[in-house]
Amino acid sequence: MASSEKKTLYTADAQAVGGRSGHVRSSTGVIDLEMSVPEGLGGKRGATNPEELFAAGYSSCFQQALLVIAQRAGDRLDPDTTVNCSVSLFQEGEGYGLSAVLDVDLKKFDEQKTIEMVRQAHRICPYSVGTRGNMEVELRVKGQAIPVEAAENAGVAEKG
Structure with a gap:
């Protein structure tokens, strides 16, 4: 295609x-x-x-992107790999917005490889692409x- x-x-x-x-x-x-409304807001x-x-x-979608990245590289993710996502609701002036933090623990890869895999997953994950x-x-x-x-974090996703 x-x-x-x-x-x-x-x-x-x-x-x-x-x-x-x-x-x-x-x-x-x-x-x-x-x-x-969130319990903390009443x-x-x-x-x-x-x-x-x-x-x-x-978090689920991002972990799937990590699985794809690992597979493309001929690797497998540790079954205990985790992706935690925190989504914050904020008010700015009259409008409201969201921000997110994705915290990844791949368990078995060294820090540099993990960072590269997370950055690659961020390029292809549909949620990351949609929010970019x-x-x-x-x-x-x-x-x-x-x-x-x-x-x-800006513009459109990489093609390819």
Whole structure:
């Protein structure tokens, strides 16, 4: 497939009713959750929120990108590899925004190889590509921030 062709691989559908104090349900019924403002902001216990769902999706998707990067290099990830994602909601003036921190522990690779794999995953992960230029994303390896070039958080993804 030429790099300029776009092919839809999958489309997920979900419906929300009632906003942050409502309910979300996916078309498959796998997600069927009560929503609330985060508990720390006065919401109810036992309900989820958009930031929590985004963090779960981003961490899972980013780990898949790491699996792809490892496979391309002829490597395998340790089964205990973790990707933690923290998504923050903030207010700036009249608007609201999100930022994210991805903290990766690949377990078996040295620090330099891990950093390179995380940076490569950030180039191809659909969440990273979708948020690039719109949302600050910090990359960490075992809690330590790693350098991210401005181009890696702005503009469009690399082709190839």
